[in-house]
Amino acid sequence: MSSFDVPLERGKFGQTARKDFWWVQPLFTFLGLAGFLVYSTWAAFQGDHYTFGPYLSPMYSPEIFNLTGEGAWLGRTPEWMPLWVTGAMLVLWAPGGFRITCYYYRGAYYKAFWADPPSCAVGEPRKKYLGERSFPLIVQNIHRYFLYLALVFIVLLAHDAWKAMWFENGFGIGVGTLVLLANAILLGGYTLGCHSLRHLVGGIYDRLSRRPVRKTAYDCVSCLNRSHMVWAWCSLIWVAFSDLYVRMCSMGIWTDWRIL
């Protein structure tokens, strides 16, 4: 590729002629993601108040071990496991990895956390740039493997929402049921609109007209993909709220109202 015979001017950090509030979006992104990171880390270290009646916090789902072994996939927490390791730590890496490698979040946190760039047409702090073509960011290419795990999590969280309809006295719907149901729906909207999924179900082919099932799937994923950012934020906030709801009910601070 050719280059120039004259050097281009390099801007300084934050240098721009933009007159709009260009810093607002990265600032809100930073606050939103940092807030979620702080809350989810705190919640993951708690290790209690993650169930209430038929409700299970999505941050602790699926329950692989617990202290009593009741309802856990593999029974009681093994003795060799350090006490500080909670159920959330055993599962959160999978949906966390899916979000960290997500194409939307990548663009958002490169701007908000690394100022790479801080915003469009705004000067950057660093002179060296490697992008996603070398370590460590080349690892982002494993996004589709996290997608496979995230698809399993949708099924698990939908099952949690189903279980949240069955109280001690039979079928019912509480506010918590709706909270967990909305969580599964929002996470479904986010995961099923994934760019990698869009590629895998149909984008890989140049002639989709000869594959009607794939064409339909591609159109459905593309439809969700157009609002991927909205789904990403709504589902992120709702996961944290769902955990908070179950936690507050379990601690007796909030009352879970029964609707049916």
Added chain:
Amino acid sequence: MASATFKIWRGDRAGGEFKDYSTEITEGMVVLDAIHNIQATQANDMAVRWNCKAGKCGSCSAEINGMPKLMCMTRMNTLPLEQPITVQPMKAFPLIKDLVTDVSWNMNVKTGIKKFKPRAPDAPDGTWRIAQEDVDRVQEFRKCIECFLCQDVCHVLRDHHLHQEFIGPRFLVYAAALEMHPLDVEDRVEDLRKQHGIGYCNITKCCTKVCPESITITDNAIIPLKERVVDRFFDPLAKLFRSFSPK
């Protein structure tokens, strides 16, 4: 009649500065009209490239209040007139004079992308059959007017000056239009990774934001190409699956 103050970059490769100009603004005016007024009445020697005045030729690209835009498509009533409006040349390309930059690098890049290579004709008369839904996908990319605003806003070119290693969003769109074309059988995936530097794109979506043709550059062109690169180079499971699939 309202008036507006402009700070317009005047200078050449040897150097330059912003100079202030005031001009009257009437209803329906765009920035290019104001620039032409200033050129006609106050700065006859001001260099500005333009052609169609309809957002279709991509000639009048510049940075208006710091954002890459077409001067002919930026209406004056969308800008805050209470403060001076800055107009400067695109930063990602070498300056020729005033608002005119040398964008010939883009033409050279285009020649480095493998050309369209159609499959064998579908019919004995040498013609092809294409389903509408197959061609719909690449039709969006053909709206590009080559204004190079996306190249200008891309921080890989604008701030890091990696012109030798990265072809930029415009040519990733061009490569996508060829690579996803239902007739094309050429393979550009390895080039995309190695020569065209697709890995430099960190999906900030600035190119999509400035595109005057509203092409969804990042979501519909760059990310699908990145996924094809992942298929080829970073997904051992897919490779394994392909090796067992019928050809």
